[in-house]
Amino acid sequence: MSAISSESLTKVYSDFVNKKLSVTALNDFTINVEQGQIFGLLGPNGAGKTTFIKILLGLVNPTGGRASILGTLLPDVKVRERIGYLPENHRYPGYLTGEQVMLLFGGLSGMNHAETKSRTPSLLKLVGMEQWAKMKVKKYSKGMMQRLGLAQSLINNPDVLFLDEPTDGVDPVGRKEIRDILKRLKSEGKTIFLNSHILSEVELISDRVAILDKGKLLKVGTVDELTVTDTNYEIGFTGSLPENFHHEAAATVMKFRVDKQIISAELKDASELNHLIDMLRRHGIDITHIAKKRTSLEDSFINLIKREVAS
Amino acid sequence: MKLLTLILATFRELFSKATLYVLLGISTLIMLGTLASVSAEHTDEGVILKAFGNPVSPPTPVEEVETLVFGMQTGLAKGLFFGIMLFGVFATASVIPDSLEKGTVDLYLSKPLARWELLLGKYLGAVAVMLAVILYFIGGIWLGFGIRTDVWNIQFLLSSFTMTFMFACIFSIVLILGVVFRNAAIPIIGSFLYLMFIDNLLDSREEILFLFSESKIYRGILDGLYYILPQIAGMQRSLAEQILHKSMEWKPFVQALLSSSAIFIFSAWIMRRKDF
Structure with missing residues (x-):
């Protein structure tokens, strides 16, 4: 009940x-x-x-x-x-x-x-x-x-x-x-x-x-479900990225940032993710993990409200 | 149990306000004034009733003194009636709007308490406070008359309950105005206007208001209002009859009871439809 x-x-x-x-x-x-x-x-x-x-x-x-x-x-x-x-x-x-x-x-x-x-x-x-x-x-x-x-x-x-x-x-x-x-x-x-x-x-x-x-319900779920994003990924790798990687990736992926051994990428859809993975593998980079990134509940809330206002 | 809790809470609420103590203070002064000023002097020709040392009656045979005292008490009750009612309304009118204030009504109505129960509890609480005040006041004056004249007019003491009933009828107007407007000023002004003018005008509509127009609709409306609203003036006449030990006219009381009950039910209906 x-x-x-x-x-x-x-x-x-x-x-x-x-x-x-x-x-x-x-x-x-x-x-x-x-x-x-x-x-x-x-x-x-x-x-x-x-x-x-x-x-x-x-x-x-x-x-x-x-x-x-x-x-x-x-x-x-x-x-x-x-x-x-x-x-x-x-x-x-x-x-x-x-x-x-x-x-x-x-x-x-x-x-x-x-x-x-x-x-x-x-x-x-x-x-x-x-x-x-x-x-x-x-x-x-x-x-x-x-x-x-x-x-x-x-x-x-x-x-x-x-x-x-x-x-x-x-x-x-x-x-x-x-x-x-x-x-x-x-x-x-x-x-x-x-x-x-x-x-x-x-x-x-x-x-x-x-x-x-x-007055409208925008989203309901656990805190985990609400804070996980569909577009932001974190890709861990070993070794170093080749010099032309940044240039090549920037041409196809929405936004990305490299910090030590982690690539944070904002992607449009799964095809962009696959494209990024293919690129890394083509350059012989070993991928250690791929994870959807979490935002804080506050960020998630603000993004949702912003999207609602925009629509 | 919940209703009793509300009544006691209203009692406490009203006794936390200075207005009620002013009313009790004035009552005490009048009671002491009665005790000090009214006296009965026994002479060879009969008993002379005095107020502030001055005779207010010729020497009267002992068996007729009672009638004189009843008359004095009736005059006093009539004179004090408006004061008690007006001050009573002034002291209690905030009870309804205060309980409907944002932040307060939420607390009350989130409890297993129907809206009409909240109104009834507050209503009965205010009436109970006024019963206590009127009993104290009239009881004190009754005691003063008894001690000073040896005339113990039980009907004068019982008139406390009649006056409380009349207050309850007036408070039904305070209640409905309080529910509709959610402030204390409009109920006070509305009930004062009703008590001082509207009720008296409706009571004497045939002599005064009917003179303005012969229209059947106009007169029908006035008649309708007279029978719908509590007939305070009619009850006042009955109050005098009670104190004088005459047979009382009960019709105004029955009418006022029905009228006040209808006003209460209507207030509860309005309250039910409100969003808080």
Whole structure:
């Protein structure tokens, strides 16, 4: 059973006065997240990431399509007992203490007071907030609020956790701690759905990643699948290249660079790769390895978005 | 359990604001003023009721003092009614728009809580706070009258619940305006206008508004509004009857209950269609 799935999910924010101002936030969005995964949803601002989460949580009504969480077709109030959510720019009542926030949202999750009270200290400890439990939220820093938000999202021991920019405002040490917490939660079998602008972080912890732009799903796959390129190759060789090799290769191959015993080449297709290999072999060069080159998730993301804009 | 959590959270939210303490402070001053100013002087000719040391009644036989006190309490309740309602609305109107603010509504609605439950919890929380304030206020004045005149008018004390019900009806208007506009200013202005002008004009539409036109459509619209919206003026008359121990007219209460329930359901329907 999928933890999260959507089928042709569409959301149009209509402007009834001026139709031209209507915005398609999600366009025929189909995705499937397996249980026990950390899934990262990436996209530039306004891509539709938050809209997707909000549809799943019942905050936004979809215009079309369907979605389900843990096999329950949405909208469904009851399934939210098994969900935790850390929204972006959350606002907790400033007059409450951290502990009281936990009690409030535990109660709203349908838990009884004793149960919430017993879970609160351990969760606050988990996010490093135990010493600030009795302090009023209005005195908290942004990072402390994020930590409290994460603890709050875990109060009902959810099976699926939605985190929208969880490390926003958190210092590097705190980010590492949050990543460790997420890994631990994953090892407990929880599904984590992550929206983040910090691609390097998503790359570090996500099992699968989807890239969304202007409401359209551009690509989905594991981090490896997304970062590997079809056009960039690395060819290892022994010996030295003949003098005329550069000239000869430049005439047929798109772009290439030689660094010590490695040729990095940007090729149009497999025929160019074969051509390059033939050339090397013709000159009696021994090839040690051929590999598709990887880019960082950030480069891959930027390339995808650039291509989308260009098209 | 979830509803109770919301009610208690609203209680805490409102008691964290200075406005409510101002209302309680004013109430306390009026209560103490009543205790200090109202007195009953027993003379050979009868009992003379005094306010601030000045007689407000001729010497009255003991058995008729009760009626005089009831009259004084009715006058006081009528005078204080608008103050309590207006200040009450002012103190509680932010409850709905605050809970619908970006960053807050996300937290509430991501919990297993239906949208109507969120509205109901906030609504009942605000009404519960006002019940506490009105009970404190009216209860204090009732105590003051009892101590100073030895007339213990239980109907005056029970009028706290009547006033709270009336507040609940007015708060349904605050609720719908809060859901639609998501700010506190419009609900405050809207409910003030309704309480001070619209309701009174509709109540006396036959004497005032009907004079402007004989059009059946015009009059039909006014009649329709009168029966659709909570009839506060009608309930005010019943409130006076209650304190005076007269038989109460229940029709305005039934109408207001139906009207407020319809407004609540309509608000929940609007809320259901909204994107947050």
